[in-house]
Amino acid sequence: MNGFALGAEQEEWCGRLRALSAARLRPLADKGEPGRVNRPLLAELGELGLLERVFDAGALELCLLRESLAYGCTEAETALALQGLGAHPVLRSGTEEQRQRWLPPVRAGRAVAAFALSEPGAGSDAAALALAAEAERPRGGSGTGFGTGSGRGWRLSGEKCWISNAPEADFYTVFARTGEAPGAKGVTAFLVPADRPGLTGEPLDMLSPHPIGKLTFDGVPVGPGDLLGEPGRGFAVAMATLNLFRPSVGAFAVGMARAALDATLAHTARRSAFGGVLGDLQAVAHRVAEMATRTEAARLLVYAAAGAYDAGAPDVPRRSAMAKLLATETAQYVVDHAVQLHGAVALQRGHLLEHLYREVRAPRIYEGASEVQRTIIARELYR
Structure with missing residues (x-):
């Protein structure tokens, strides 16, 4: 990939993923129950080797993977991303x-992971x-009686909320306050x-149709x-996790935007209206042109942020925030x-756009709301 376009092999791979998501993953997603973990879908993602790539890929490849799956099956994209x-x-x-205990079954789609940060x-x-996380001293110096290793343990008390894959996940990455210092330094x-x-x-x-829950x-x-x-x-x-996944949230948004744009092009090119088709109307054609331009700009910014992450650039937080901000706001538009x-x-239950309309709203909030991304960008600019 250069600064403006994907290489031929990358384009071919993305095309195969889009076709795969429609042919193999969409039917499994349709059989799933909204708001529940779709374990057959996860198993298929594992069987196809796509979950493996989440952990072995760089940021750019992760973005291409999420964008391509989102184009054909948002449920498959979300299931894959939540595992990562x-x-x-x-x-x-x-x-x-x-x-050794957890990553092989996660990669295979047999174990469900969750990121438990929000409260x-x-x-x-x-x-x-x-x-x-209240410290608990071991009895007689013989360990805590839970977990592994030696030394003191903790007892977790409180709630987590809006946790994707909860309460059906097999394990949770949980962030708790141990109190070494105030604020972020005590987590x-x-x-x-x-x-x-x-x-x-x-x-x-x-x-959103994917599983979200509360933990006590x-x-x-x-x-x-x-x-x-x-x-x-x-x-x-x-933050290390979010810096990697924020550009790929943008890629998820770009995939939805591209799906909506292509559906709109097809519809306005054939829909009869006022003696012609909708696309003949200047107001419609200009709106479609604006949609396409914004989508392309978001796509390029996502790729640039992912490239910066892979190159170990020092400005990854700013680029990641910019990519997520622009892409998610663009997809909503x-x-x-x-x-x-x-x-x-498009308002009928089951229509592609009715589905995308429900899916597209949440990414502007999770993994840092748009307002938080603007704060990060401004802070990095003034640093």
Whole structure:
């Protein structure tokens, strides 16, 4: 890839992914229950080797993968992305034992991962999270009796909310306050299996069709063997994950925008109106041109951010924030105008655009709302 276009092999691969998502993944998604983890779909993603690529790919390849799947099957794209988001901290910061235990079944689509950061009082301001990890001294110096390793353990008490894949995940990457310092410096990351005593959850009925839930921690035991990284360094674990996945959230948005744009081109080219077709009307043609231009700009910014991440550039936080901001806001614009140009047919349950209209709203909020992205961009510019 140069600064302006993908190479021929990349374009061919993306084309195959788009066709694959429509032919192999869309039927499985249609059989799934909205708001529930679709384990057959995950297993197929594993069988096709696509989950493997989430962990082995660079940021650009991850973006191309998410964009291409989103074009043909948003449910498959989201299932794949949530596996990466939940398990990437294990790949990056986990022990060898944790990686051996959890990553093979995640890659195969047999185990479901989740990233548990947000709380009822700490969404965009992740450093304000309140889930408490209270230190518990080992008895007689013989360990905590839970987790693995030696030394003290903790008890987790509090709530997490709006957690994708909850409460059906098999394990959670959980961020809790251990209190080494105020704010972000007192946060620690833990790997918490779903069957840990005291951990319960319930699903939430949300606008988006993918599973989202609430988790309650009632003295959930975690030990040194459950740590992801060092105590008090959990916020760095979270941010490292988000810096990788924010551009690819933009890629998800670009995939939806491109699907909406192509549907609009096809519709306006054949829909009879006022003695011709809709596309003959200047107002319609200019709107479609604007949709296409914004989509292309967002696509290029996403690729640039991913390229910067892969190159180890120092300005990744700014580029990632810009890519997510522009792409998600653009996708909202494009899908909304696609619905408008289609008219009432696009409001029917089951129509592609009705589906995209529900899907496109959430990415402007999760993994840092648009307002947070603007704050990050401004902070980096003035640094």
